[in-house]
Every structure is written in C-alpha cells, then in structure tokens.
Amino acid sequence: MMASCMVSILFLFPLIATMSAEEPPGCKIRITNRGLEMLKYETQKFVVEELSNITMPEMKGKEGHFQYTIKEVKINELNLTYADLAFQPGLGLLFKVQNSSIALSFQRHILYWLFYDTGAINASAEGVNIHTVLHTTRDELGRLKISNITCDASIAKMKMKFTGTLGRVYDFLATFLTTGMRFLLNQQICPVMNHAGLVLINTLLETIPVRTEVDNYVGIDYSLLSDPLVTSRSLDMDFRGMFFELGNESNTLVNSAINPIVREYDRMVYLALSEYFFDSGLYSYYKAGIFQMNITNEHMPKDLEMLLRTTYFGIIMMINPALVEYPISLQLELNSAPKTTVKTSGVTVAITAIVTVMVLPPGKAPVQLSSMTMEAKFNAKVSMKGKRLAVHADLRRFKIYSNQSALESLALIPLQVPLKTMLQISIVPIINNWTKRGVAIPLADGMDFIEEVVEYHNVLDSRGAG
Secondary structure, eight states: OOOOEEEEEEEESOSEEEOOSSOOOSEEEEEEHHHHHHHHHHHHHHHHHHHTTOOOOOEEEEETTEEEEEEEEEEEEEEOSEEEEEEETTTEEEEEEEEEEEEEEEEEEEEETTEEEEEEEEEEEEEEEEEEEEEEEEOTTSOEEEEEEEEEEEEEEEEEEEOSTTTTGGGGGHHHHHHHHHHHHHHHHHHHHHHIIIIIIHHHHTTSOSEEEOSSSEEEEOOBSSOOEEOSSEEEEEEOOEEEETTBTTOOOOOOOOEEEOOOOSSSEEEEEOHHHHHHHHHHHHHTTOSEEEEOGGGSOHHHHHHHHHHTHHHHHHHOGGGGGSOEEEEEEESSOOEEEEETTEEEEEEEEEEEEEEOOTTSOOEEEEEEEEEEEEEEEEEEEBTEEEEEEEEEEEEEEESSOHHHHHHTHHHHHHHHHHIIIIIHHHHHHHHTTOEEOSOOTTEEEEEEEEOOOOOOOHHHHO
C-alpha cells in the first residue's frame, strides 16, 4: 500500500536520560516533521487511490415531465491542489486537503414526454476540502493502532456538461442534478477515509513486529509501553525493546536502565537504543546456551595444539603417559552473561569465560588438564540495513589467568598471543557471520532506511545533568 520511504537515521545510546518509576523503554523511535514530509507524497497517492474507488448509488427521480436515472458513476481524476500531512498534538496525524477538485462522469437515462435519451455526463466537483484526524493509540497487545478517525468533508460547487441530442435542452436540469450529486459525493468521502484509516492503515500497522522470533534461540518484544506522544514537531514511541529466550520466555533480564530522552528534531527519524536493548539480547543468548564452544581436531590451529601439548606435557605425563597421543581440545563457556557499555567512543561488550584444556581419549571421558579464566572486550559497530539492525564485533582486549595459582598464571603467558589469535581467526568470524543477519526494528512494511548516522552518548542521570 505504501512504497519504500527513503529516510536517514540517528542512533542515540542514549542522549540524555531520566530516572522513572515506570518501566523504561529499551528502544525509542521519534518521527519528526522532516520524516513526515517524506511520507506526505505516499499518503497523497494512497488517498487518491482510495477516493478513486468511491462508489455511488443509482439516482432516480422525476422533475416535471422529466424522468431520469443516473448510474455508472466513475471518478476520472483527482487534483489535490493542496494536501498536507502534519502532527495533531495529543491525538495523532492530520491529513488535510483544501481547494481541490474531482473530475467524474456517469451515464444518464432520461425520458421526456415520448422522447428517450441516453448519454454521458461529465462533471467536476470543485472546492473539495477534507479534514481528517487519525487518532493513534496503543492497543491491548502493545501494537500501534488507529483507534478513531475524525473526518469532515465539503464540496463548494459542482458543474455538469451534457452531451447527446438533447444535451442543450437538459442544461436547466444541471442545477437540480448537481445539488443531488454533490450531496451524494460528499457523503461518500468520509466513509472512504474512515475505511482507509481503520482498516487499511491498521492492516499495515499489523506488519510491525510486536513479539516475534529473531532466530531459533531468542525472540524480541517490541510492544509499546504507552500511547504515542504526539507534539507539533514529532511522534515519539516507547517500545519495550526486550529480547527473550524462546525456550523460557519468562526468564528475562530486568530493565534497570534509565529512560532515554531524545532532544533533537533535525533528522527524519531517530532510533534510540539503551544498553538494556543489547544486554537483554546477550542475556537471552547466554541463557539459551549458545555461548559454549568446543575447539578440537580440524578446528584447532596446529601451532596452538603444539603449544598446548608443550605447556601441559608434564601434567599429561603425571596423569597417564598414554594420553600424549590423543587429541587436545579447548572448551569455552561463559560463566555470566556479557555486559554492554556505551560511551561516546562507541559500544563495547565485555565477556568472562572459563577455558578448559582437555585430552580426548577415544571411547572414554575427557581428561581435564587445566582450567583458566578468559576476559575479553569487543568493540561493537552498529549499522542499519533496510529495517534490520546489525552488529559487527572486533576483539579489543584479551587476557587469561589461572583459577588455581599465580604461578600457573605466569606459565600461561606464552598462551596469551596464540589464544587471542585463535579467537580473532576462528571465533570472532563465526560471531559476526551470525550477527550480520541483524534484528528487525519496529517499522511497518514499505519503510526502509537507506542512510544512517550513528552517534554514541554517555548515559546521564537527570540529577547529574542538572
């Protein structure tokens, strides 16, 4: 129903924030007057298309010696001389048409005494004014909805031109017929606008994801937390922006973040994401158990395997010399959910994992050689592709240390660089291949982003901001 809209976007993480007793949003979207301007043309096309489908009942009547029937009314052209789409503060959207015209035609069947005549009538409705307000609310499922429409339409005048053998004779009927036609046409405009808003636009809004699966492990909840806030400059929507594990949807991360406040209006659309948006996703994936990995056999770099055998040779010999010839594996398992930090320098993700070195004798239980803690930080670059938010990770910091003794930590120093290289070459590409698919943001079908500007801002408490 609506074509793709070209808009630019600014990410805020968040710009300014305030403490709130209510549940803060993880995702906030602001559509400004500039964004609405981009939608105006598509809205005009949509309204023209809907009004062109106006159907009018057959008119029958008698005036003196004339008996007439008017049928097959067709809208030929709509000329929207002035049309505007604007925010209606406290309510929703206002679509206004002024001083426009509608060209239409219909067939006449007229009996005058013993003469019967048929022909086409070309007419034009002029001074067409339509004032429509779409009331935007949050429904019981947390979906954006048009809850009501206020419509007022008027036609200043209508002209007709008869053709056919008795066309000039019937001109005096024009005043009578135009009055009736103007009344009927005027009565059809608002029902069409009401149907367009309450049925067609609401059908389009139903394409906005509310609670949907992201992949086989997690889903995301984009339900609105409140009715949209509409001012003369923008429409603001607060979404929950919370990921959840598909296997246990009730086990979600509590949102203790602060409410992001967008202060700017310069761009078409603003998408503000708090740290909670990312943390809830990482928490859900952690609970789903995907942050576990076994590296062995062909996935183990040969130089790293050789280094591990050299490092733990003495331990292997002490346990059982026969284990020397068996494969060595590394088991990585996060011991807590990753944590996101947003600063002006960008987004970082910190993880802590337990790395276990094991020997794998065939047909027997793995034999543990050592256990160490790995701490790593990743830079996360956020981008938008169409309507999907994607993340690309780069390893920034890495260190390992022993869980057992400082002496063993010293012995692990030679493993630092090889393990970091393995992480960069083997594990990070797997993560990026997975995250590049992205997650859809809550926009209706037909709206896509083609340009983005990403900014990162420190989280400020309102008390600290003054």
